[in-house]
Ligand SMILES: Nc1nc2c(ncn2[C@@H]2O[C@H](COP(=O)(O)OP(=O)(O)OP(=O)(O)O)[C@@H](O)[C@H]2O)c(=O)[nH]1
């Protein structure tokens with residue numbers, strides 16, 4: 471059976487742990503800044519039984535080394551920014567893509583996720599990151615998918631996890647295909 475490992479990353483306070491808890495327990499819980507969350511889940515996706523680990527390391531820069539461990543054997547990344555935190559949006563290009571490439575190269579699929587969309591109508595609308603800006607960033611970083619969500623209002627959470635699982639599944643199939651091709655082409659005649 472394939473082993474899927476999904477890691478959720480993004481700047482501090484973007485709502486990664488809240489996304490995890492909403493998926494895991496179905497509720498919007500109080501989170502502790504800098505927590506690491508991990509659990510194994512089982513689900514049926516597109517008619518197939520899947521088992522996967524979901525891991526959330528803290529997003530602060532100080533935890534870069536800890537995230538290096540978290541990235542081990544990852545099969546898809548959920549990369550988050552908050553729609554009401556411009557820094558977290560800019561950090562995707564300025565920080566996260568570099569960290570990910572340094573640790574993983576460019577082979578692991580990334581699902582770009584905009585969090586806290588329930589705040590879109592309450593915050594100063596000029597500073598809110600729009601859907602179009604998110605889609606543009608997704609193209610720029612060659613994300614396999616772009617999804618907007620709110621852990622507070624339970625919007626798009628299942629789509630985020632399922633989007634990452636589909637990307638992970640596709641990438642595992644491709645790498646198995648590569649592996650087979652390599653074995654056949656290396657076989658002595
Ligand atoms: N309005 C709103 N607030 C949210 C949402 N998701 C998270 N928050 C709040 O944002 C703050 C940070 O959320 P966390 O889930 O702890 O963020 P994190 O990304 O895990 O942060 P670090 O662990 O420090 O990297 C908390 O006060 C949450 O209650 C959301 O969808 N809507």
Ligand SMILES: [Mg+2]
Pocket residue numbers: 486487488501502503504505506526527528529
């Ligand atoms: Mg957290």
